[in-house]
Amino acid sequence: MAKLDKYRMVACAIDESWDSLVRSSNNSTPFALSCFINSLDGNFSAFICKKGDEVVAGCLLALDSLSQNVIGHELVVHDGIFVKELKDLNQAQKSSEEFKALQCIAEFLVDNYSSVQVALSPLLQDIRPFQWVHYHDDKPMYVESIRYTCKADIKEFKELKQPSMYRLYEQASVSRRQAVRYSYRDQVVVNESVDVEAFLNLYCRTFERQKIKLDENILPQMRRLLTKLLKSENALMVEAKTECGSLASMAVFVWLGNTAYYLFGANDFAYRNTSTGTAVLWQAFTILAKLGIEVVDFEGVNSPDRGWFKLSFGAVISPYYCLSYQW
Numbered sequence: 599m600a601k602l603d604k605y606r607m608v609a610c611a612i613d614e615s616w617d618s619l620v621r622s623s624n625n626s627t628p629f630a631l632s633c634f635i636n637s638l639d640g641n642f643s644a645f646i647c648k649k650g651d652e653v654v655a656g657c658l659l660a661l662d663s664l665s666q667n668v669i670g671h672e673l674v675v676h677d678g679i680f681v682k683e684l685k686d687l688n689q690a691q692k693s694s695e696e697f698k699a700l701q702c703i704a705e706f707l708v709d710n711y712s713s714v715q716v717a718l719s720p721l722l723q724d725i726r727p728f729q730w731v732h733y734h735d736d737k738p739m740y741v742e743s744i745r746y747t748c749k750a751d752i753k754e755f756k757e758l759k760q761p762s763m764y765r766l767y768e769q770a771s772v773s774r775r776q777a778v779r780y781s782y783r784d785q786v787v788v789n790e791s792v793d794v795e796a797f798l799n800l801y802c803r804t805f806e807r808q809k810i811k812l813d814e815n816i817l818p819q820m821r822r823l824l825t826k827l828l829k830s831e832n833a834l835m836v837e838a839k840t841e842c843g844s845l846a847s848m849a850v851f852v853w854l855g856n857t858a859y860y861l862f863g864a865n866d867f868a869y870r871n872t873s874t875g876t877a878v879l880w881q882a883f884t885i886l887a888k889l890g891i892e893v894v895d896f897e898g899v900n901s902p903d904r905g906w907f908k909l910s911f912g913a914v915i916s917p918y919y920c921l922s923y924q925w
Contacts, residue, residue: 600694605654605702607645612636612658616644619656621854623680625721628854630658630678633830637823639815640671644678647702655681655699657706659716668707668714673819675859675897676918677716679703693724700727704740708732713924714740720747720895720918728921743920746905748913749857750894755887761880769912774876781877784841788881791837794824797848800864807867820862827852834858834886838878846874849882856892860908879911 610616612632620626628634635642640660647655658678660671670677681696704727707714718725728740754764761767761778770778791797798817805812827833832854838847846869850862865875883894896913899905909915 600698600701602698602702602705604649605698606648607657607702607706608648610644610646612642612644616656616658619646619653619682620678620680622682623656624683624855625719626656626678626680626854627676627719627721627857628832628852628859629674629676630656630680631830631832631854633826633832634823634852635674635678637826638671638673638819641665642671645703645706647699649695649699653682654684654695655679655703657703659707661711666712668711668716670715670717672813672816673823675717675861676719679716679718680722697724697727700724701730704728704731708738708740708923708925711923714922716921717745718919718921720749720916722919725919725921738923738925740921740923743922744917745920746899747916747918748896748899748905748909749916750883750896750911750913751892752883752887752894753892755883758884766883766912771910771912774910774912777873777876778880781873781880784873786838786840786846786872786874786877786881788836788838788877788885790885791835791848792828793837794821794828794835796837796845797824797835797850797862797864800845800848800866801862803866804864824850824862833861834882834889836878836882836885838874838881840869840872840874844869846872847878849878851882851886851891851894853886853891856890857895858886858891858893859895860897 612635617632620630643659645657646653659668662669681699684692684695732739833852835850839845847865851858852861896908899908
C-alpha cells in the first residue's frame, strides 16, 4: 500500500462548505448533500481527507447511536465516499492520487469503527484501496459484494419528438413501448407537482396494498426530505393524471450534476391496468432533460419484482459495490 504521511482525516460540518466539496467531485451523489442528510433521523458524521492543506476527498457516514459502527441509513441509497475532481493532473497522476485518498478513508474506517457497512456510488469503480487493507497481515479484510442499478441516457429528450423517434424508445421492451404509445393515446397528463402530502398518501396506499408495513419513523423523514429537496431545487416531483383528472402515479427524482436518481415512486392500484406508471417516468424525462439532466439512474435493479420494470425502459445495467468490515 502507498505511504500516506501527508494524508489525514478531519471532521467537518455537513453544511454549505461540505456541499461545495460534494459538488466538486465527479463520483459523488446527491445523497451526500446537506439538504438530503439533514432532513433525516440518524447519527451522521462527515470527514474530509486532506493531503497537506489540500482537501482531496470526502466521507459521510451513518453511524449507530454510540458512533461505534457504520450502519448506513435506509433512505441513503449510496453512502458519501467520494474523491474531489483533480483537474490539473494527467490520468496516471489522477489514478495515483485518487487511490491514496481512498486508501486513507479505508484505513480510517477500520481504525475507528468496530464494523463498517457502506454502499459506494456507481461512479466510484476502483475499490482496490479497500480490498488491499490488511492484505499482508492476518487481520480482517473488507468484503465486497456487487449490486446493480441501471441508467438511461436522456439527452435526446431535450428535443420534443414523437415517442417512436427516440433512441431510448427503440431500446425499450415491446410492452414498455406499447405502454408509452397508450399513454399518449389515452391522454395521460404528466406535470410537475409540489404536493408532498398527495405523494405520501399515494405512497402509503402502495405499500398497504402490498401488505408491507412501513416503519413509523419513515413517513416523517420522507415528509421533511421531500419538502427540503423541492425547496433546494435539487429535486423534481411529477404526477400523472388520467384524462378525467384522477391522480394515478407520482415519482420523485433527485440530482447532482447531470445525473438524476429515481428516488421514490407510487401508484394507485385502481389504475394498475392503465399506462400512468409508464407515463410518469417517460414524460418526466423531457422535463429533466430541459433542466440539464443527461442521465437517469433508476436506483437499483436488485429485486426481481422491480428490476425488469426499470430495465424495460431501455436502461443499461451498471454495477456498484457494497463493502463490509467486521473486527
